[in-house]
Each structure stands twice: as structure tokens, then as C-alpha cells.
Amino acid sequence: xxxxxIQWNNKVAKYSLLASxxxxxxxxxxxxxxxxxxxxxxxxxxxxxISLSAPINNIALREFDLNNDGIxxxxxxxxxxxxxxxxxxxxxxxxxxxxxxxxxxTQEETFxxxxxxxxxxxxxxxxxxxxAEGNTIGPSQDIWDDYGFLGITGVYYGxxxxxxxxxxxxxxxxxxxxxxxxxxxxxxxxxxxNDGSTVTVKxxxxxxxxxxxxxxxxx
Numbered sequence: 636x637x638x639x640x641i642q643w644n645n646k647v648a649k650y651s652l653l654a655s656x657x658x659x660x661x662x663x664x665x666x667x668x669x670x671x672x673x674x675x676x677x678x679x680x681x682x683x684x685i686s687l688s689a690p691i692n693n694i695a696l697r698e699f700d701l702n703n704d705g706i707x708x709x710x711x712x713x714x715x716x717x718x719x720x721x722x723x724x725x726x727x728x729x730x731x732x733x734x735x736x737x738x739x740x741t742q743e744e745t746f747x748x749x750x751x752x753x754x755x756x757x758x759x760x761x762x763x764x765x766x767a768e769g770n771t772i773g774p775s776q777d778i779w780d781d782y783g784f785l786g787i788t789g790v791y792y793g794x795x796x797x798x799x800x801x802x803x804x805x806x807x808x809x810x811x812x813x814x815x816x817x818x819x820x821x822x823x824x825x826x827x828x829n830d831g832s833t834v835t836v837k838x839x840x841x842x843x844x845x846x847x848x849x850x851x852x853x854x
Contacts, residue, residue, distance in 0.1 A: 681836060686833055698710050711729075740779060742778060746760075769850050814845075821839065822840055
């Protein structure tokens with residue numbers, strides 16, 4: 636009987652060692668799954684998403700404090716202009732504006748508008764550069780501005796107009812934020828409806844370490 640107790644105790648000890656090892660492995664795996672993010676990146680998933688729709692002959696906008704320092708960094712806005720004077724007009728404009736020193740990656744886009752009074756006229760507008768997930772945002776980029784159009788679309792004095800790279804797209808905006816004399820790189824993900832009437836802000840993130848690039852979508 637005594638011998639049986641010894642054998643049973645040995646079995647329990649072996650089982651306990653195996654269970655402890657398995658638990659250690661599970662905890663290690665669980666830690667990776669629970670905290671996969673870069674600790675240097677502060678990401679905010681907006682839930683629910685913030686959607687802004689263009690009111691007729693008015694504007695809707697929202698400010699965002701990306702680094703949670705109490706100072707607003709970015710304004711996302713959308714407006715509408717509707718008129719039936721002479722020729723029909725119903726056009727939506729959406730944009731991103733950097734405030735308090737914040738700038739965004741932009742590019743220029745030229746389009747031709749067929750004016751009934753002056754004929755074809757070419758315009759060049761500053762539009763927000765659309766970034767895909769993984770695109771780098773950092774000091775190597777040099778086309779920065781404090782304002783850019785996401786989209787301009789609709790009928791303008793009887794002519795169809797469509798400008799901007801976010802129309803019907805879900806893309807990233809590259810940003811650089813000024814904090815205490817330091818430059819921090821950030822991104823914001825948003826989408827714009829195909830008709831330009833609704834812009835939706837989904838998430839954003841910034842890197843804590845100044846003067847260090849961040850990739851669009853990094854968390």
C-alpha cells in the first residue's frame with residue numbers, strides 16, 4: 636500500500652510539471668495575442684466611426700486631438716453649395732485641415748472646368764495624398780501643407796466636377812504634429828463616399844518618439 640502511494644505521488648508530480656510547462660507556454664502565447672502593438676505608437680480606434688454629412692449650403696466639421704495633449708491637431712470638414720441661380724449647382728467639398736502647426740501630406744491635381752462664359756478653364760487644387768497601408772510617413776516626404784481637399788464633386792454651374800483621390804475610397808492621411816518643438820508623425824484613416832456627401836473618420840495613431848517615421852496603419 637505504501638509503494639502504491641509512492642507511485643501515485645510520482646505520477647502527480649510528473650503531471651504537475653507537464654501542466655506547469657503547458658501553462659507557461661499558453662501564457663506566453665496569450666501575451667503576444669493580447670499585446671501585439673508597438674508600445675511607441677498610440678493608436679485610437681474610433682468606435683463607432685464618426686461620419687459627417689454635408690448639410691445643404693452649410694458645413695459640418697469635427698476637431699481631433701491626436702496626441703491627447705489638450706490641443707487640437709486636425710479638422711475634418713465637409714460642406715455643400717447648392718443654387719438654382721442661372722445654372723444648377725449642387726457641389727460637395729470635403730477636406731482635412733491641420734491646426735496648431737499640424738501639416739498633412741498633399742499633392743496637386745489639375746482639372747478643366749468648362750465655363751459657359753469663358754470656355755475651358757484649368758484649375759490646380761491641393762488635395763490630400765491617399766496612402767495605402769504600409770506607406771511610410773516621415774521626413775523623406777517634402778510635400779506638406781496645412782490644408783488639402785479630400786474630394787470636390789457634383790454639378791457646378793451646370794458642369795460635372797470631380798476632384799480628389801479619396802472619392803469612393805478608404806485610405807490613410809499622413810500627418811506631422813508639432814509638440815513642444817518636436818515633430819511627431821501620425822496617420823488617420825478615413826473614407827469618403829463616391830458622391831462626396833459623407834466623410835467617415837475610422838481611426839488614427841501617432842508615434843511617441845519625435846522625428847521618427849511611422850507607416851500608415853502601424854499600431
